[in-house]
Amino acid sequence: MFTGIVEELGEVLGTESGPSSARLTVRGPVVTADARHGDSIAVNGVCLTITDQPAPDAFTADVMLETLERTTLGGLRPGDPVNLERAVPAGARLGGHVVQGHVDGVGRVVARTPGDRWETVRIEVPAALARYVAEKGSVAVDGTSLTVAAVHDDDPAGPSFSVGLIPTTLAATTLGRAAPGARVNLEVDVIAKYVERLLTAGGAS
Template sequence: MFTGIVEERGTITAKDDLVDAARLTVRGPTVTSDAAFGDSIAVNGVCLTVTDLTADGEFAVDVMAETLDRSSLGGLAVGSTVNLERAMRADGRFGGHIVQGHVDGVGTIVAINPAENWTVIRIALPTTLRRYVVEKGSITVDGVSLTVSAVGSDDDGPWFEVSLIPATLEHTNLGQAQVGRMVNLEADVIAKYVERLTGSDDE
């Protein structure tokens, strides 16, 4: 489990495309400082397993085809900046919200509006996730725990907005966000459990 509090921005240093998977090598000195083979590290919000470590702060992960299809990881290239977070320790401080590292869908940044003390980013939302996103609720965007500041829809479909403070812009790759960029989204798991328990899901 994760909390959506990004520990550092890592860099993709190698990408090997395999028949039905990809192997990524990521530089992340902070998250590898106490990492071991088999540990979980969230890369842009996707929980991945460490398969190799090097002495210079790099780790390797294998990404299967389903994960590539359901997330934006397939679009990463050498030099891409990614948000990194180690799995939460049982005795750790819970700074964000419950994040599983299981991406529910991919959104697209459709507008970026800088203000004096924050930046508002609007993200187009897959219709299947619309019911889980509420104003003042939690959502994970590329591994970053954020509060939804607005929700709505237009002719192109549903969207939501998040307001990013300077610290978030500086310490995560959302500070490099551009219109058109695809981002990984994970809805609050509590909403999904409530839906299931009340029998209001679509099944």
Template sequence: MFTGIVEELGEVTAVEQLAEASRFRLRGPVVTEGAKHGDSIAVNGVCLTVVETADGEFTADVMQETLDRSSLGALGAGSRVNLERPMALGGRLGGHLVQGHVDGTGEILSRTPSEHWELVKIALPAHLSRYVVEKGSITVDGVSLTVVEAAADYFTISLIPTTLALTTLGIKQPGDPVNLEVDVLAKYVERLLAAGVNPLHAEETQK
């Protein structure tokens, strides 16, 4: 489980093509400190399992399903990536609960700069629009953000200077893909309601 607060702007140093998968080598001295085989690290919002670490770099295998459902397949050597380690129990939840399970990809449609922030408009896949609400939370390339405007086929976010400087969202341009993860709580509520369960009285219903 992650919080959507990026710890480090890392870099892809190599991509090796495997059978229906790819092995990524990524540089991230901060997130690899103390990391070991089997640990999780979020890369642009995708939870990946560490294979090995050495000299501030780590490798991770990405299966075809993940390559198809996320923007990781478009990465190559030199690509910058957002990196985050899992949240620690007892730590502060600075963003919101993020699983690292990408629901789909969007495309940056426009960027409108202003004096103190930048408004970014992102295309929203039809199957995700019902989960995105004004002032709600959404994860974009692993960054926990607040939705400014939610339309049927797009949403907007405001990026502060810190986010622009310390994440890939500061360098992505119109036409670039981004990974999207909607708030998991909305999906659970939808599933309960579809089953005829009132989430507020689920315990009583089970009795």
């Protein structure tokens, strides 16, 4: 489990693509400081398992076809920055919200509006996920825990939502440089999905 509090901006060192999978190597001195084979690290919100450590400050992970189809990881190239977070140890402080690292879909940045010391970013959300996004609720965007400032269900271009990015988020995550058109990984609140499942499962016990 993760909390959506990005620990550092890592850098993609290399990618290897196969017919139905890929291998991703990332540099991240902070998240690898105590890393071991088999540990989980969220890369742009995607939970990956360390399979190799080619250097003391880097790790390699396998990326399966399901992940490549549901996330933006397949588009990463050497030199790209990525948000990194280690799994949360039991008993640690929950700084953001419950994030599983299981991306639900890919959204798209559609607009950025600068404020005094922050920015409002509007993100297009797939129609199938829009019902899980609620004003003042939580959403993970590229692994970053954010509070939904507004939802825009009546937009003719399709559903979207807005979030506010404080200076720390702008400086410490990839969202600070995500221009309109950029694709981002989205994970909606898992509690909303479970509530829906309970209400629609026919009351079986």
